Amino acid sequence: MDISYILNELGEDRSQYFNAVAPPIVQTSNFAFDTFEELRNAFANEDSNFLYSRGNNPTVDILSKKLAALDGAEDALVFNSGASAIYCSVMANVKSGDHIISVQKPYSWATRLFDNILPRFGVQTTYIDGTKIENFENAIRPETTVIYLETPNTLTYELQDLKAVADLAKSRGIITIVDNSYCTPLYQQPLALGIDLSLQSGTKYLGGHSDVLAGVLTGSKEMLKRIFNEQLLNTGSGISPFNAWLILRGLRTLPMRLEHISKSTRKVIDHLKNHPKIEKIIFPFDEDFPQLELAHRQMSGACGLFTILLKANTLDQIELFTYSLKHFLVAVSWGGHESLIMPQAAALKPEIFDANNESHRLARIYIGFEDPDYLIKDFEQALEVL
Template sequence: MFDRDQDRPHFETLCAHFAEDPSKFHGAVIPPIFQNSLFTFPTYEERATNYQLDPTEVEEAAGGISRFYDYTRVTNPTTDIVERKIAALEGAEMARCFASGMGAISAAIFSCVRAGAHVIAPQTVYGPTRQLLQDYLKRFQVSVTFVDGADSADYESALRPETTLLYLESPSTVVMRQQDLEAVAQIAKRQGAATICDNSWASPYFQNPIHFGVDLVVHSATKYLGGHSDIVAGVVVGSRERMQRLAMEECCLLGATLDPFAAWLLLRGIRTLPVRMERHQQNAKAIALWLREHPAIAEVYYPGLPDDPQASLTAKQLRGTSGLLSVRLKRPTREAAARFVNRLRYFQIGCSWGGFESLALPMALPAERLGGTPGETLWFVRLHIGQEHLEDLQKDLDQALRED
C-alpha cells in the first residue's frame, strides 16, 4: 500500500486546491481559461532569455520549462495548473498534457526508443498502443516482443541487448491482467532501460506506478481524469529531467498540444475524481460479484474478486478498483455478445469509458494472446459501470442476459 507523506495534503485536497491561487485572478474560485495562442514580451531581451532557466527558477517555471508563457504549443497558464495538479496526484515531479491519450502514449514511447531499439509489452495491451509498437515503429527499425506479463520473469526472459523500453499496462485491456510494477521496474533499471505504465484504468486515485519505480506514467485523460465524456486528452508524468526533455522534443515538435478550453474542462473533472471513483468502484464491485453468480456468465474479469488470480498484486499495487470490467458469456460468440448489448437499455454501446455513463461493447481477442489456440477468436463484453443507481443497472443487465 502507498505510505502517504504526513506533510502532503490528502488526495481529495490536492484535487481541490493544488497549484491554484485565487489571489492571482481577483479571488476567482475557478481559474480563467487562457484561450489564446500567443503571449507577448515587453522587451526583446526577456523573450531571448526566456528558456535559459536558472536551477532556482525551475519550481516556478511556466509549464516547468520557461520563465514566462510564450506560445500555447509550448506552455499555457490554464494547462499548467492541470499539469501541476496531475503530477502531484501521481507523486511525480512534472506532467505534460496532450490532445489525446494516444498523443501522450506515442510521445512517451518515442522518448524512450531510437532506431534499432527493442520494446517489451503485454500481449493484451490497448489495441492502438499495440498497433503503434507492432506496425508503425517498424519503419524506424524498432522491434517489439509481446509477453504474458503476469510473471515479471516474462519481461526478464524477453530482454535483448537493444531493449530500451519495458511497457506496462496494469491492469491490461479486456482481461485485466496486472504486471508487478516494482519487479519490472527493477529489471528495467538493471538493463538500463526505461519503463512506461498506462494507468488509465486505476487513475491516480487507486494506483501510483511512480511509487513502484516506474519512470513514466501515461493516462488517457479522456477517461476518469476528465470523467464527463466531453473532452479528448492525455497526460504523461515523470521526473523533471525526463519530462523537460519530452516537453521540448516529443510534445513541442510533434505538436499534440492540449487546447486550453479542454484543459479547463479537465481541471473541472479532476475536482470530483475522488467521489466519482468511489461510486464507480462501489457499483462495479457489486455488479462484478452479482455477475459471477449469473447463469449466463462464464467468467468475470475484475481485480479484487474473491477468486482474483493476482490477489497479492491487487493488495500491493491497487488502493481500490475502478468501474471497468469484462465478462465472457457461456455462449462466447459474436452473435451472443451483440444480442446482449443490443438488449441493454441504460448501458450504451460505445468505444470509450471513464465517464458518468454506463457502457457495453463486444470485444474480440485472438486466443493465442491468452495462451489459447492460434487462429481462434475469443469474444468478451467489456462493461463500464457508471454513476447510475445500482439496482437499475442490475435489472438492465439481467433482462438483457435472459433467454426469451
C-alpha cells in the same frame, strides 16, 4: 501532499485572476513580452514560461501541477489524447536499432506504434506475457531501451509486478513506461514503485463526463523537459486551454466519483457472479482473479471496468443480448457518467466467430453513475435472451 489540497488549491493563485473561484480559460495563442531579457528567457526555457500555447499556457500549467502532485511526480505533461502521450513517451526513448519489450495486447494505438511505425526506423518490439518477471528477464537484449507496461490491461486485466519490473529495468539501464489508465493515480502509484514514466488517458476518469480528450505523462523534470522540447512541441500534441479547463473541472469530483463507481461495480458483480447465463467474471478484485494478491498489493481500488464471459452459442445471441440492454450504451472508452458495454465479438468478421473461443464471447462492462439496482434489473431482462 493532501489530495484535497491538490484538487482544490494547488497551482491556483487566484489573486492573479480577480480572485475567481474557478481558474480561467486563457484562450490565447500568443504571449507578449515587456523586455528582450524576458523574451530570451522564454525562448530558452519554453517549458517553464508562456511563449506560445502550443507549448505552455496558464490554464494547462495549473492542470500540470495538480497531475504531477497526484502521481507523486516532479512534473507532468498534458497531451491532446492518451495516444499522444504513448507516442511521445516511447519515441523519446528509442533510436534506430533499439529494442522494446511490451506486454501482450497493449492498447491498440500502442500496438500500431510498435508494429507499423517503429519498424520503419529499425526499432523492434517483443511482446511477452507480463504476469511473470522471468519473461522480462528472458526477453532483454543488449539493445533493449524501453519496457512498456499496461497494468491492469482493459479487457482481461492481467497485471505486472511494477516494483519487480522496475528493479530489473534499473539494473539494466532500461526505461520503464506504464499505462495507468485503469487505476488513475488515486488507485495506483507507479512512480512510487520505481517506474520511470506513468501515462494515462485523461479522457476517462480524470475528465469524467465523456466530453474531453486528454493524455497525461508524469515523471522526472529532466526527462519531461526533454520530451516537451522534442516530441510535444514537434508534434503539436499539447492539450488546448479549454480541454485543460474541462479536466480541471473533472478533478474536483474525482475521489467521490471513483468511490461511487467502485461501490456500484462491486454490487453489480456480486449479483452477476453466479448468474446461469454468465460463465465467468473477470475483475482484478474478484476473489477468483488469478493475480488477486498482486492486485491488492499494488492497487488500492479497481473502480468500474470488468468483463463478463457470456454463455452464448452464436454471434446473433451476443448481439441480441447487447442491444437488449436498455440502460447501457454500446461504445468504447469508460470513465464517464454513462454505463457502457463493448462486446469483443463486434470487432470480428461474422464468419470467424467461434463460440469455443472464449475471447469471442467476452463483453467489457463499464459501470457509470446510475443506481446499481437499476443496472442489475437491466442485466436480468437482457440475459433472458441467451
